[in-house]
Amino acid sequence: MADSLPQERRFLxxxxxxxxxxxSHDSSLEAAGLDPEALVELFESQLTSRHLDLHARRLQARGEGFYTIGSAGHEGNAAIARAFRPSDPAFLHYRDAAFMIQRSRAVPDQMPIRDLLLSFAASAEDPISGGRHKVLGSRRLNIPPQTSTIASHLPKAVGAAxxxxxxxxxxxGGEWPRDSVVLCSFGDASFNHSTAQGALNAAGWAAWQGAPMPLVMVCEDNGIGISMPTPAGWIAASxxxxxxxxxxxxxxxDLLDTxxxxxxxxxxxxxxxQPVxxxxxxxxxxxxxxxDxxxxxxxxxRIEADEARDPLLVSAGLLRRHGVLSVEEIAERYRSIxxxxxxxxxxxxxxxxxxSAEQVMASILPPSRSGRRLAWQGQVEASPAPMARLINQALQRLMTCYPHLVLAGEDIGRKGGVYGVTQRLQAQFGPHRVIDTLLDEQSILGLGIGLAQSGLVPILEIQFLAYLHNAEDQLRGEAATLSFFSNGQYTNPMVVRIAGLGYQKGxxxxxxxDNAIAVLRDIPGLLVACPSSGAEAVGLLQEAVRLADEEQRVVVLLEPIARYxxxxxxxxxxxxxxxVDPGPDYRLAVGELGQWGEGRDLAIVSYGNxxxxxxxxxxxxxxEGIALRLIDLRWLTAIDHDALYRRVADCEGILVVDECRRSGSPSEELITGLVERGVASERLARLTAEDSFIALGPAATVTLPSVAGIVERALALLGRSGA
Structure with a gap:
């Protein structure tokens, strides 16, 4: 073959x-528990995967294919596929095409060759991603798609288990049968990623305490990560x-050993x-x-030695050694496939x-589904209370009205949270629904993603906003992308409560x-809300849970600690x-603005603190004689700029007060939105925090907006001097 690769020539x-x-092992088919027909089937899955790898390169050379990270050398995972049920969820490594092909044989009406080629060619008819990415995945095969993973899918596999x-x-209830096993595969280089280590630790930590963890982690160890060799014996010793x-x-x-x-x-x-x-x-x-x-x-x-260890050579040898196929029959299968x-x-x-952009973006937002909320039968406390108490009351109601709702986070159960927001909830609903997690934000978010993908609605707590940053890829690369890369077939709706922002008196x-929220606001499809009062916190939290339950959204509720x-x-x-607690039916819809006052001299636009x-x-x-109105954004993403413009257009001046850093803050978007709608720049001003970290002690607020700073900036904008 003129365009054949060395591996193909070696096989021929x-x-x-x-x-x-x-x-490597001298075993009979009978001892291995595999009949001849099954061995042929596995070999054909391996051949199919290999020919797809070969043809992917030919398509790329012609400009017709767009992805060539293949499975060559890993085709033994076809035997792993056969060992598990097609109903077992499988979070797969990107070199597991043979696994998917083999699993397809157990489910009627599958066309794995066509499906994988559609993915290689980035066709809109690709049945899993709709042409958005080459991913291994299938709804009917219980294979949720993973992006080009570097172990970022391991925490959610732990959550799913x-x-x-x-x-x-x-x-x-749930997506999978009760006696399912969750399977997750990854490479030996990814094993060293902190995300993988966190997931392995979380799974072992849970199992050590007797928690059910039906999970099989498959490390496909080929000895090298791109160009860096894996030290011999490292994975096993670890x-x-x-x-x-x-x-x-x-x-x-060796198919029989595998x-x-x-x-x-x-x-x-x-x-x-237990985990394996x-x-x-x-x-x-x-x-x-x-x-590469x-x-x-x-x-x-080294390259020649690896090529001599081609699993297709070993599998063909097994077929010959056990007298299952002749040379001619092997050759015919190779040619026909x-x-x-x-x-x-x-x-x-x-x-x-x-x-078009519209086609690409069509699956960023997941599809809606029927809600599962029960009617609230209890009483609502009538006494005014601070934000922390009202959030606690709302969580209690939500846990009662949504039997499939689960809370998880550090110290949220027995302690009731660092700030007491989740007090008494574990005693009321049990440790299985109010989960005290280990101290690892990647594992907390991954747990939530896995729970959500199984049909639950998790509310996760991140103890402080600054703690999110070591785990933000679980939101960016996993939670918010699943609907996009599965064409809406898979979702992981969830609510993430994050305590944050400044003004805690140092x-x-x-x-x-921590007042850095840009990392949240630029994730497509992710919703971010921030309350300024206890009543708003209730309204936003109750809407966030509805959004997760009915619209399958991922929502972050950024709670100002200083207001708790x-x-x-x-x-x-x-x-x-x-x-006063506004009650169970009070919800603040995405983009809905709050307002105090009707003055036309000055509009102040702000949120949170x-x-x-x-x-x-x-x-x-x-x-000073200034008649003003105050607009509370409430939602920091999906901002309704037209509605905001209508609220402030008749005001002489418009001041945006933004407690986040000047660079990457919501005020940038707000000012731009108003300018685009015709507001003259001389009518606009913003007051933000400095591009600085927050200090300790008396200096804690000097880089943040203050009352005096707001007054000074407002007077300057209106051309007035204060008393």
Missing amino acids: AALHDDSWPAP HSLGLWRRLGG MRAHPGFHYLACDGL WQVAREAAHIARTHR FLHMHCVRLFGHAGS AQQAYLPAA GERVAQEAEAVIRRPKLE FGGHFHN HARDLLEEGDDRGCC GVHLSRQAAVRLEE
């Missing part, structure tokens, strides 16, 4: 000579004695509900991807592609006072910072 040469490498036991406690895990190893080049060990892994996880680390030794062929020239960093002897792939490819490349310095227990507004003892400060500044400004 082995066919010609009927000379094959010996498997935990959800199976949780659904049992709740009396049934995991053999890992607390909470069963460690098993197999030769991924099949036997994978069956044992499935049995342990399904029967004992399945270490599959394999080899990487063709380099990392189509553009591995001869630049690997010696020729290759021809079928080529023929399908020629049809696929003519299928429609995504052509407590804790910048790790407990604040009772006063203007002077000590006035209790004007407290609110900025509203509190602006209400204090309003007293002084009114003493």
Whole structure:
């Protein structure tokens, strides 16, 4: 073949000579528990995967294909697929095409060759992503799509495994059968990523305490991560004695050994509900991807040795050794599968592609579903209370009205949260619904994603905004992208409560006072809300849960810590910072604005602590004869700029008070939106925090907007001098 690769030529040469490498284990089919027909089936799945890899490179060379991170050398995972049920959710490594092809055989009416080629060609008819990305995934095969993962999918696999036991406690339900096992695969280089280590630790930590964790983590160890070799023995040494895990190893080049060990892994996880680390030794062929020239960093002897360990050679040798297929029959299968792939490819490349921004963005927002809220039968407290107390009351109602709602976070149960917001909830609803997690934000968010993907609605708590930043990819790369990359077929709706922002009188310095929210606001599809009062916190939280339950959205509620227990507004003892609980039906829709006053001299636009400060500044400004109105944004994403313009257009001046940093703050978007709608720049001003971290002690507020600063900026904008 003129355009064949060395691996293909080597296989054809082995066919010609009927000379094959010996498997690592000398086992009979009967001893392995595999009949001849099953061995042929596995081999055909391996051949199909290989021909797809080969043809992906040919399509790329023609400008018709767009992804060449292939599965060559990892095709032994076909045997792992056969060892598990098609109803077992599988979060797959990007080199697991043979797994998906083999699983397709267990489900009627599947066309894996066409489906994978549609993905290679970025066709809008790709059944999993709709042409948005090359991902391995299928709704009918229970394979949720993963992006080009570097272990970022492991925490949600832990969450999905935990959800199976949780659904049992709740009396049934969920996406998967109760006795399912969650399977998750990844590479040996990704094993070293902090996300992987956090997930392995979380799974072992839970299992150590007796929590059900029916999870099989498959590390497909080919010995190299792009160009960096994995130290020999590192994976095994790291995991053999890992607390909470069963460690098993197999030769991924030998189908019989892989099949036997994978069956044992499935049995342990399904029967004992404990996590298994399945270490599959394999080899990487063709380099990392189509553009990777591995001869630049690997010696020729190493490349040749790897090619000699091609699992297709070993599998063909097994078929010959056990007298299952003749050389001619192997050759015929190789030829016919290759021809079928080529023929399908020629049809696929003519299928429609995504052509507009609207088409690309159509699945950023997930589809709606029927709500599952029960009617509230209790009483609502009539006494005014601070924000923390009102959030606690709302959470209690929500947990009662949504039996499938689960809380999770550090210290939220027995302690009731660092600020007491979740007090007494664990005692009322149990530790299975109010989960005290380990101290790891990646694991907390991953737990929530897995719970949500199984059909639950989690409310996660991140203790401080600054703690989010080590885990933000769980929102950016996982939670907010699942609907996009699955064309709306998979979702992980959830609510994330984050305590944050400043004005805590210097407590804790910048790790407990953080006003950087740009990382949240630029994630497509993610909603961010920020209350300025207890009543608004209730309205936003209750709407956030409705959005997650009915519209399958991912919502972040940024709660100003300084407002949690604040009772006063203007002077000590006035209790004007407290609110009456607005009740279970009070919800603040996305984009809905709040307003105080009708003055036309000045409009102040703010949110969170900025509203509190602006209400204090309003007293002084009114003493200067300025009639003003105060607009509370409430939602910091999906801002209704037209509605905001209508609220402020008739005012002489418009001041945006923004407690976040000047660079990357909401005020940038707000000012731009008003200018785009014709507001002259001389009518606009903004007061923001400095581009600085927050200091400790008396200096804690000097970089933040203040009452005096608001008054000064407002007077300057209106051309007036204050008393």
